Amino acid sequence: MNVLFVCVFLVSSAAVLIAEPADFLPALLSGAENALTLGVTLAAVYTVWLGFLKIAEDAGLTRFLARGLRPLTSRLFRTRGERELGYIAVNLSANMLGMGGAATPAGISAMNLLDAAENRDYAQAMLFVVNCVSVQLLPTTVISLREKYGSSSSYDVILPVLLSSALALVVGALLVRLILGRKR
Amino acid sequence: MIAAYILPAVFMAVILFASVRKVRVYDSFAEGIKGALPLVFSLFPYIAAIMILSSLFEASGLSAALERALAPAFSFLGIPPEISSLVLIKPFSGSGSAALLSEIFAEYGADSYIARCASVVYASGETVFYVSAVYFAGLKRKTPAAPVVIALVANFLSVLFGCFICRVL
Numbered sequence: 001m002n003v004l005f006v007c008v009f010l011v012s013s014a015a016v017l018i019a020e021p022a023d024f025l026p027a028l029l030s031g032a033e034n035a036l037t038l039g040v041t042l043a044a045v046y047t048v049w050l051g052f053l054k055i056a057e058d059a060g061l062t063r064f065l066a067r068g069l070r071p072l073t074s075r076l077f078r079t080r081g082e083r084e085l086g087y088i089a090v091n092l093s094a095n096m097l098g099m100g101g102a103a104t105p106a107g108i109s110a111m112n113l114l115d116a117a118e119n120r121d122y123a124q125a126m127l128f129v130v131n132c133v134s135v136q137l138l139p140t141t142v143i144s145l146r147e148k149y150g151s152s153s154s155y156d157v158i159l160p161v162l163l164s165s166a167l168a169l170v171v172g173a174l175l176v177r178l179i180l181g182r183k184r
Numbered sequence: 185m186i187a188a189y190i191l192p193a194v195f196m197a198v199i200l201f202a203s204v205r206k207v208r209v210y211d212s213f214a215e216g217i218k219g220a221l222p223l224v225f226s227l228f229p230y231i232a233a234i235m236i237l238s239s240l241f242e243a244s245g246l247s248a249a250l251e252r253a254l255a256p257a258f259s260f261l262g263i264p265p266e267i268s269s270l271v272l273i274k275p276f277s278g279s280g281s282a283a284l285l286s287e288i289f290a291e292y293g294a295d296s297y298i299a300r301c302a303s304v305v306y307a308s309g310e311t312v313f314y315v316s317a318v319y320f321a322g323l324k325r326k327t328p329a330a331p332v333v334i335a336l337v338a339n340f341l342s343v344l345f346g347c348f349i350c351r352v353l
Contacts, residue, residue, distance in 0.1 A: 001316065001327035008237055015244035023243050031239025034279065035232035039224055042231075046220040052195065054216025055209055059202035097190065104318060105223060111319055125331035128319045132310045132335035133342065139307035145285060146303065151294035157303040160353060164308040164346035172338035179330055 045101040053090065053102055065089045076130075076173065077114075077123045078181075084113045088127065098136045107131055122180045129176050133168035230317035238276035238313070247272050262347050266292065267302045271343055274305060275312040275336060282306070297350060304346030309339040 016024050056062055066073075066086040073088050074080060087110035094103035107127060114123045139161045146154040202209050241247065247269050254272075255265040263271060267288060274281045285306045292298045312335045320327040 001320075001329070001332070005233070005237060008241055012237075012240045012244035012246055015246045015249070016240065019245055024240075027240045027243035028236050031236035032232055034239065035228070035235040038231060038235070039228050042227070043221060043224045046223055047217050050218075050220045050223070051213040051216040052198070055202050055207065055212045056198050057216075058207045058212045059198065059205045061198060061201065097194070099191070105219070107319060108223065108227075108322060112322055115323055121328065124320075124323075125328065125334070128316065128331045129335050129338065131319065132312050132315050133338055134308055134310045136307070139303070141282070142285070142303045142307045145282075145289065146294040146299070149286070149289035149294035149299075151289075151299075153295060156353075157300055157307070160300070160304045160346050160349040161307040163349055164304055164342035167345045168308060168338040168342035171341050172334055175334040175337065176331065179334065 046105055049099070049101040050105055053106065056090075057086075062086045062090055065093060069093075077126055078119055079114065079117055079123050081113060081117065084110055084117070084123075087113065091127070091131070092135070095131065095135050096137050098138060098140050103131070122176065125180050126173065126176045129172040130169065133172050134165055135169060136165075137162070227318055227321050230321040231314070234314050234317045235277075238273075238280065241276060242273070242280055261344055262351070263343060264298050264301055264347065266298045267305060270302055270305055271340075274309050275339065276314075278311045278314060281311070300350045301347045304350060305343050308342045308346055310335075312336055312339060 013024065016027065053062075063082075063086060066082070066089040069089040069092065070085055073085050073092070077084075077088060079085065087106045090106035091103050091110060094100070094106060110127055111124055114120050114127065117123055139158065142157060142161070143154045146157070199209055202212070250272055251265075251268045255268055258268045258271070259265050270281055270284045270288065273284060285302055288302045289299050312332060316327055316332050316335075
């Protein structure tokens with residue numbers, strides 16, 4: 001990540017210098033501004049979702065969800081920890097239902113707990129990759145945007161989106177298993 | 185749209201269930217919220233670094249140059265050249281790729297082949313670098329390269345496959 005940051009930063013800066021040097025600082029500032037705006041949005045989103053998740057947890061729903069998904073998750077992530085699997089179950093179900101605000105805090109909690117696991121490199125990589133392939137069942141953003149632009153069949157992208165997400169999921173999980181799964 | 189009903193239904197069901205199980209719902213809600221601001225504060229430095237970088241990358245016009253350089257390779261692989269900038273921006277910037285998606289819809293019509301491909305690219309992938317910042321931020325060691333590369337490869341394959349399905353369906 002550090003290498004990538006330096007490379008992209010230097011190459012982009014060089015390109016800005018050649019094209020329009022005055023754009024350099026405004027570009028950095030607008031990125032920071034976007035980050036602040038996003039931070040405020042995230043604070044609101046996490047306030048709602050963390051409160052809600054705590055209710056679900058105290059009602060025993062997370063444990064219930066974790067138990068239901070355990071046959072799948074314990075194999076995929078190769079971990080037995082009750083709490084990790086609970087957060088992973090919440091993360092996966094929230095992702096599928098398109099509740100990104102609930103998925104991220106649960107995913108981060110799972111990442112932190114997995115840090116103590118012996119096969120943490122594998123389990124953390126798997127959780128990250130699964131979160132990168134977007135396993136949402138209904139691509140709501142795209143559908144509503146298509147409707148806004150006058151699509152007559154806004155739902156006809158669902159199947160291609162699901163199929164290619166599924167392909168990405170399978171490829172991603174296989175690669176994690178092949179590359180990081182052997183060292184046990 | 186049915187999706188709009190799912191969320192309120194889930195919230196109501198959970199709160200109802202919790203109160204049946206004698207959970208002190210108000211206290212639980214407040215207790216959970218305690219974690220929200222610390223979470224944002226711990227993520228913010230990494231989010232900011234990634235967003236500053238992606239803003240610089242977009243301003244540099246490199247994506248346009250890359251697009252020109254990669255267009256032949258992309259069209260050879262079955263990716264329409266009109267969406268190559270979306271494919272390139274997607275891993276870096278969620279807001280940038282959403283803006284590009286709107287532009288594509290406006291320019292080519294929301295039902296065109298190009299718009300369908302763009303929808304698949306947008307919806308079947310994630311902003312990998314942003315997610316990596318968020319997910320690996322709290323950990324003590326540095327972000328490992330392998331998962332990021334794997335996620336990029338998986339997303340790129342899903343782009344290829346998605347464009348292919350849009351052509352045959």
